[in-house]
Amino acid sequence: MANQLPYLTGFGGHFETEAVAGALPKGRNSPQRPAFGLYAEQVSGSAFTAPRHENRRSWLYRMRPTADHRPFTPYQGASLFAPGTSDAPLAPNRLRWDPPASLADDADFIDGLVTMMANRDPASLEGVAIHLYRATRSMTDRLFVNADGELLLIPQSGTLHLFTEMGRMEVAPGWIALIPRGIRFRVDIEGEARGYVAENHGAMFRLPDLGPIGSNGLANPRDFQSPVAAFENVDRPCEVIQKYLGSLWTTTLDHSPLDVVAWHGNLAPFRYELARFNTIGTVSFDHPDPSIFTVLTSPSDTPGRANADFVIFPPRWMVGEDTFRPPWFHRNVMSEAMGLIHGDYDAKAEGFRPGGLSLHNLMSGHGPDVDSWRKASEAELRPVKIEGTMAFMVESCWPYRPTAFALQHAQSDYDLAWADFPKAQLPQ
Numbered sequence: 001m002a003n004q005l006p007y008l009t010g011f012g013g014h015f016e017t018e019a020v021a022g023a024l025p026k027g028r029n030s031p032q033r034p035a036f037g038l039y040a041e042q043v044s045g046s047a048f049t050a051p052r053h054e055n056r057r058s059w060l061y062r063m064r065p066t067a068d069h070r071p072f073t074p075y076q077g078a079s080l081f082a083p084g085t086s087d088a089p090l091a092p093n094r095l096r097w098d099p100p101a102s103l104a105d106d107a108d109f110i111d112g113l114v115t116m117m118a119n120r121d122p123a124s125l126e127g128v129a130i131h132l133y134r135a136t137r138s139m140t141d142r143l144f145v146n147a148d149g150e151l152l153l154i155p156q157s158g159t160l161h162l163f164t165e166m167g168r169m170e171v172a173p174g175w176i177a178l179i180p181r182g183i184r185f186r187v188d189i190e191g192e193a194r195g196y197v198a199e200n201h202g203a204m205f206r207l208p209d210l211g212p213i214g215s216n217g218l219a220n221p222r223d224f225q226s227p228v229a230a231f232e233n234v235d236r237p238c239e240v241i242q243k244y245l246g247s248l249w250t251t252t253l254d255h256s257p258l259d260v261v262a263w264h265g266n267l268a269p270f271r272y273e274l275a276r277f278n279t280i281g282t283v284s285f286d287h288p289d290p291s292i293f294t295v296l297t298s299p300s301d302t303p304g305r306a307n308a309d310f311v312i313f314p315p316r317w318m319v320g321e322d323t324f325r326p327p328w329f330h331r332n333v334m335s336e337a338m339g340l341i342h343g344d345y346d347a348k349a350e351g352f353r354p355g356g357l358s359l360h361n362l363m364s365g366h367g368p369d370v371d372s373w374r375k376a377s378e379a380e381l382r383p384v385k386i387e388g389t390m391a392f393m394v395e396s397c398w399p400y401r402p403t404a405f406a407l408q409h410a411q412s413d414y415d416l417a418w419a420d421f422p423k424a425q426l427p428q
C-alpha cells in the first residue's frame with residue numbers, strides 16, 4: 001500500500017490541486033460564490049506581511065468553514081502528552097532513555113503520545129518539544145490539530161497513513177513528514193506504530209542555505225512531496241482534539257473537517273525520504289561539524305543560531321586520514337536531543353537503542369563512549385562505510401527541560417558510558 005498515493009513535488013512549491021473537477025476557482029482566491037457552494041478559507045503560516053520569500057499560506061475550498069464548531073473543553077485523555085515540563089531545578093546531567101516499555105497497549109496516535117522534553121512556552125512562538133508515540137489503533141472519527149506549531153513526524157516502526165485536510169500521505173520508517181501548524185489530520189495505522197515527533201513552535205522548518213556547497217546537495221527540494229487534494233464527505237460526529245497554548249482541548253463536530261475538496265498555495269504538509277539525503281563529508285581529514293547533515297532548519301531571531309535543526313546521521317563513507325572519525329568529545333552551547341531510527345550510532349557502542357532518546361543539554365560534556373573511542377583510536381584508517389543506520393538530532397539553541405515522566409524513566413547509569421577513560425601519559 002505504501003508509496004501508491006500521488007504527490008506534488010518540490011519544497012515550498014506553489015501548488016494547486018482539486019479532487020473534484022471545477023472546485024478550484026480560476027484566477028482569483030475568493031469568488032463571490034465558489035463552485036458547488038464550497039467555502040473559501042485562507043490558512044496563514046506566516047504573517048500577512050512576511051517578506052515574499054518567507055510568506056506561506058494556502059487557500060482551502062471546503063464543504064463547511066472551520067469556524068463552524070462549538071466551544072472546546074479540556075481534553076481528559078493523553079495524560080502523558082503536553083503535561084508541562086518538570087519545575088524542579090535541572091541537574092547538568094546527560095540523559096538517555098530506552099524505548100519506553102510502559103506505554104498503553106490500546107491507544108491511537110494522540111493518546112499514545114508522550115512528551116519527553118520541551119523548551120520555551122509555545123505562546124512565545126519559539127522552541128521545540130520532543131515527543132514519542134506508540135499507537136496500536138487508528139484514529140476513528142477523531143482528528144488532531146496543533147495550534148502550537150508544526151509537527152515533524154519521524155516514524156521508527158510502523159507506517160503512518162495520514163489523512164490531512166490537504167490530502168493523504170504515507171510515511172514509513174525512513175521517511176519524515178511535516179504537518180503545518182493548524183492543519184487537521186488523522187493517523188491510521190496497521191498493527192503497532194512507534195516513533196518520534198518534533199513539535200516546532202518557532203519559525204517554520206526550511207531547507208538550510210548551502211553556502212559554498214553550491215546549488216545542489218543535502219536535502220534537494222525536488223524530493224519533498226506534498227499531497228494532492230482528497231476529502232471525506234462524512235456527516236457523523238467527529239472529535240477534534242487541539243493542542244493550544246500548551247494544553248489539550250476537544251470539541252465534537254457533526255461532520256468530518258477533512259472536507260477540503262481543492263486547495264492551492266505554498267503552505268502544505270510534506271513527506272521526505274531520508275535515503276534521498278545527499279550526505280556530504282570530509283574527503284581529507286577531521287570530522288566536520290554535524291551541521292553538514294542538516295535536513296531542515298528553523299532559524300531563531302539570531303542569525304546562525306537555530307531555534308531547531310533537524311539533522312540526520314545516515315549511511316556514509318568515512319575516509320578521513322589521520323582522523324578520529326566518530327563524533328569528537330565536545331561541549332555545545334546548543335542543546336542536542338537525539339533519536340535512533342535503526343542500526344547503531346557511531347558514537348555509542350551500546351545503550352542507545354532504536355526508539356530510544358538522549359539529551360546532551362547546554363554545555364554538557366559528551367562524545368564517544370569508551371568502547372567507541374577505543375575502537376576508533378585503534379582502527380586501521382581504510383575507507384569504511386557506516387551502513388544500516390539512521391540516527392537523528394533535534395538541536396536547539398534553547399536548553400531542553402525533560403518532563404516528569406522522562407526524568408522518572410531515564411537510564412540510571414548513562415554516566416558510565418564515559419567512565420574509565422585511560423589518563424593521558426605525559427613525557428617524563
Ligand SMILES: O=C(O)Cc1cc(O)ccc1O
Binds near residue numbers: 287326327336347393
Ligand atoms: O553528540 C552527538 O553525538 C551529535 C554530534 C555528532 C557529530 O558528528 C558531531 C557533533 C555532535 O554533537
Ligand SMILES: [Fe+2]
Binds near residue numbers: 330332360366367
Ligand atoms: Fe553532540
